[in-house]
Amino acid sequence: MVNIDFPGALIYLPISSLRKRNMRPNKRDELVRKALKVFYRNGFHATGMDKLVVETGVSKTSMYKHFRTKEELILAALRLRDENFRNWLYRRMEEGADTPKAQLLAMFDALGEWFSEPEFQGCMFIKASAEYQNPKDPIHVQAAEHKRLISEHIREIARASGAHDPEDLSDQLMVLAEGAIVLSVMNVGGDQAAIAKRAAIALIERALTPHDLQG
Template sequence: MRPNKRDELVRKALKVFYRDGFHATGMDKLVAETGVSKTSMYKHFRTKEDLILAALRLRDENFRNWFMRRVEELADTPADQLISSFDALGEWFAEDGFRGCMFIKAGAEFQEKEHPIHVQAAEHKRLLLEYFTDLARKAGAFDPESLGCQILLLKEGAIVTAVLLKSCDPAQDAKAAARVLLENALAAPIQ
């Protein structure tokens, strides 16, 4: 039961869950895809739910690390970083295997508010909200909580729209919107 074996299983499971969905992915498919036996799989993960939670934890770590790092590469000041977030998103949307946000999907497939998977998906969004709010505060926004939440709304909306509509360019529209909102939040103490 080497721990790196476990990590490898989580990595592969994450790929399949992201590609095919949670309910649509059976443990048999995962076992076939990872090349490991069912017994070994259940030695590492007590239930399918445990495996999903582990995959979500990895995804949260991967995504936020990549996102924040990329945003830092793209811009220097907090204000510019808020705006550049949507360039990073645009890059993500253009990736080959892009299938939307895993946490939106997790929240959609496990809807009960107390369900551990739903809770974990919510936690991911909370951390992103915190990130945006923080940037908004550092940028000097009058009401950083509001601006942070608005940026988050634009981000989530852009993801959903990128999945479902090909007719518009959500990342660019969201970026333009964010610019207007930021400008407004910096200029007007009373809107």
């Protein structure tokens, strides 16, 4: 069976299926997009299928034709969010950053933009792992996978930066990023992206300085 859940794969479907009524995309894709918004805004347990019927305009029977369970719909929404977020983040890190070091720092500028959005609602994957805490739960697994993918991306850039211990550096930068997200959601203190960026600068400078020059 073809995996048509993954949004990136949808463009390979015949155009004919997307035609008619202002090039309106597949109902299924639209459902996932709208469900994502509702889950993101309201939480997973707090969002019932009846609410999704109202908010998405898709009938309940149609939903269950596309997804056998609510869990499958949540997983599809998380996949879409993962793709959207990582595409956005990676693009923001590349734009106008010519060195690996600048790319790493650009991550914190991107976080700052994200936090400043009026509709900022925190990290959907942290929320997912909080609501589905069992490490074996598919939702928890998928949320963790999102963090792992970002972590690996940062690691590659850290390797290219010339740091003596790129693994340790990237691990530390990930901790800073996640901490900034959490404190930003809870509105504790000031500009968490700026705080994390200052720390990141210190850690990166240190990682790029030869050992024999360090105190």
